[in-house]
Amino acid sequence: KNEVEQSPQNLTAQEGEFITINCSYSVGISALHWLQQHPGGGIVSLFMLSSGKKKHGRLIATINIQEKHSSLHITASHPRDSAVYICAVLLYNTDKLIFGTGTRLQVFP
């Protein structure tokens, strides 16, 4: 079993839909990152969370430390949101990220 599990693996949506991607982890962490990787490969850090909720534009990320679970929400999705979204946790007391397997999102017009 992976230490960081994401669901779903693949997600297809129509433009304008509300999207949720989930991440569960089984290890102690200092922080959790949500990353976006477009075809062509560059990685963009969307959020870093250690508690609560953060919002940036149409993106919202939440984390529940007790339940070891985080969600990434995209409101009013757009085709340019199509990418792989990766949850990565910073192992407690280390500087190593452990990555989830990613969620491939495709948003159609």
Add this chain to the structure above:
Amino acid sequence: GEEVAQTPKHLVRGEGQKAKLYCAPIKGHSYVFWYQQVLKNEFKFLISFQNENVFDETGMPKERFSAKCLPNSPCSLEIQATKLEDSAVYFCASSPDRYGYTFGSGTRLTVV
């Protein structure tokens, strides 16, 4: 600048040749990390630095991989005698505090 600059973007090497990858962290960031992305979303931690000092190298295959971060120079990751399984995208990231990561755009290494 405000980006982590990785060069080259693509590198092709024959099996057994040396490969050298470079990473210029964001100015003021004292932590640098190297990760290897082998399959679509399989990332492996290689090494981290705090300034020019190795912080954690537990992920490095030491027999062929080496890395340095020297003052006033880009950090480097060198692979001696590349093997086919070294084909991957190598990402560098920098951080001011070990928590907030900024990733570079990666170097795609293809070993043929």
